[in-house]
Amino acid sequence: GDQVEQSPSALSLHEGTGSALRCNFTTTMRAVQWFRKNSRGSLINLFYLASGTKENGRLKSAFDSKERYSTLHIRDAQLEDSGTYFCAAEAYNMGYKLTFGTGTSLLVDP
């Protein structure tokens, strides 16, 4: 069954505001990665977390393996943040392959 549930599926933000994306896992995951699809369709890696939190500029991500979720916070959203964001997780019993969420389509408007 589906192991990664990503929400929301779509999000609209005004420039300068912020919000959070969330992935819930139906099983214990070893690590999580967050990606953003760029204008050429490539998946750009934003974060790799095995635990705790990481921050990079206006993005911050957290991963709680025990509680089975991960979040991606965006603050002070800019127009160029628009795009599709994916979380992907490694399960302990599934080797190193990633199971992806269904994506969040983010639109930042002026």
Next chain:
Amino acid sequence: NAGVIQTPRHKVTGKGQEATLWCEPISGHSAVFWYRQTIVQGLEFLTYFRNQAPIDDSGMPKERFSAQMPNQSHSTLKIQSTQPQDSAVYLCASSLGPGDSGNTLYFGEGSRLIVV
């Protein structure tokens, strides 16, 4: 660092024909992954190699699909007797390998396959 290179970027093939997709991983990366993306199924794992050896092909359709990694600089995904349902964007990714953040995946731009 050229990143992961995939060719061709686009391929249109007739039903029943063969399609071969190529991937050149980032130099020094020991793991190569293949994924497929469709609107209906999203991103699906197909197979992966580590140090050129096949590790997990659990996502590969059992018939018509095969993947190889003959050397450390390229991997191929071959689809025989293509069907319309094979139409998708095929993504290749590489990583340094297991270890602290070592499985951070770097994706190529994908090969869009359309079977008509």
